[in-house]
Amino acid sequence: MGGAPLKSENSFYNGRHLWATISDMNQKYQKYITDTKLKLSDAGVEKLGEKRIVEKGSLLMSFKLTLDKTAFAGEELITNEAIVKLVLRDEYNTNEIKEYLYHILPLVNYIPFAQRAAKGYTLNKDLLPTVEIPFPDPKKRDEIVKKKIQLENERNELENELSKI
Known part of the structure; x- marks a missing residue:
């Protein structure tokens, strides 16, 4: 899990190390984080x-607080405390499964597993393993990923067409 150096300590910032926050995951349809708004020294x-x-x-x-964002580290980076790197058991640590999780995790209802916080809901390292994630057979997973990518491509094409109007 990530962390955050003191914001008041200027010497910790404006360096060359990518420091990912939720705002870096909020970029429209950004699958890979290759740059961040803030950098650490x-x-x-x-x-x-x-x-x-x-x-x-x-x-x-x-x-x-924001429970539905996923992204891949497109470069070596450090995350703040609101982002977790998902560590998968060896038998699940494949590109196909990571791709499936990237697409399916934003669709999961986390509320039954989360704790209420002042500004919404939150999970922690003890609650994360209790989240129920749909995990069909490999063929069905591949179909889901292909369909989701197809829909995303169609959405992008429509948005491009709309922007020309």
Whole structure:
């Protein structure tokens, strides 16, 4: 899980290390985070600890207040405390399963598993494993991913056409 160095400590910021926040996941239809609004300095990374570094290709999910955002780390980066890197057991750690989870996790109803917070709902590392995720057989998973990608492409085409009007 991510973290956040003190905002009041300017020496922790304006560096070269990508620091992902929910706003970086809110970019319209952005699947990969390859740049971030905020960057951490070497001192900021040292303060958080190198164990917070997320490898390129990792699947990320927002789990505090905003419970429905997913993205892949398009570069090595560090996340704030509202984003978790999903660590899958070896038998599930395949590109196909990560792709399925990327598409299906935003559709899951997290409310029954979440705790009420002042500004919405939140999950934590103890609650995350209790979330029920639909997990059909591989053929059905592939069909779901293909259909979701097809629908996203159609939506993008329609939006492009609308923007020309």
